[in-house]
Amino acid sequence: MNRADWREAVRAQMPRTRWEHTLRVVDTAKVLAERFGADVEKAETAALLHDYCKFWPVGKMRRMIWDKGLPRDLLEHNTELWHAFVGAEAVREELGVGDDEILNAIRYHTSGRPHMSLLEQVIFVADVIEPGRRYPGVDEIRKLAETDLERALLQSLDNTLRFLIDRCQKVYPLTLAARNDLVDRVHRPNLKEESL
Numbered sequence: 001m002n003r004a005d006w007r008e009a010v011r012a013q014m015p016r017t018r019w020e021h022t023l024r025v026v027d028t029a030k031v032l033a034e035r036f037g038a039d040v041e042k043a044e045t046a047a048l049l050h051d052y053c054k055f056w057p058v059g060k061m062r063r064m065i066w067d068k069g070l071p072r073d074l075l076e077h078n079t080e081l082w083h084a085f086v087g088a089e090a091v092r093e094e095l096g097v098g099d100d101e102i103l104n105a106i107r108y109h110t111s112g113r114p115h116m117s118l119l120e121q122v123i124f125v126a127d128v129i130e131p132g133r134r135y136p137g138v139d140e141i142r143k144l145a146e147t148d149l150e151r152a153l154l155q156s157l158d159n160t161l162r163f164l165i166d167r168c169q170k171v172y173p174l175t176l177a178a179r180n181d182l183v184d185r186v187h188r189p190n191l192k193e194e195s196l
């Protein structure tokens, strides 16, 4: 399969509005990759594929989580998180994507995780700031993403955590771990030396 085949495969999985979102994430991811020195081609591919399973039925995703040995704890958390983990598996199997950096950028684009790679950060932030996004605080994240990708990501994770807490919803622990890791990286980059 080549990139044109992937485009058609992705487009077939989703309604027009989500396809348009996907194309905006691709454009934004390319800009961020160039700005921060990530691999532009991988950013383009990961962005194109990141929502492959967004509209899969919950039952189909649940089966994939069981059958493919994906993290079982997902089943006790928000189904919104599932399409990212299932998506990485699906594009590997159905589209033949073998690049682990790309697969991880898809896998962690909703939850985040500690020690996110540059490519993972690019895809996560591109998804939340693409120009079609409208929510309180998005302009602040856009502004941060002009100069500091980690701060933009931290701000986005903080927003998500506030959003979930305000609605009394459970927080998938990987996101908390991602947030704690970023606090160290952004605010206390010399933490290791401090503790010696």
Ligand SMILES: Nc1ncnc2c1ncn2[C@@H]1O[C@H](COP(=O)(O)OP(=O)(O)O)[C@@H](O)[C@H]1O
Binding pocket: 077, 078, 080, 081, 109, 110, 111, 127, 160, 164, 170, 171, 172, 173, 174, 175, 176
């Ligand atoms: N750590 C988490 N725990 C529970 N739900 C989460 C967590 N992180 C994100 N979510 C849910 O996922 C949603 C965002 O998913 P995302 O893939 O970015 O969807 P979209 O692209 O449609 O905005 C959040 O609005 C929230 O409901």
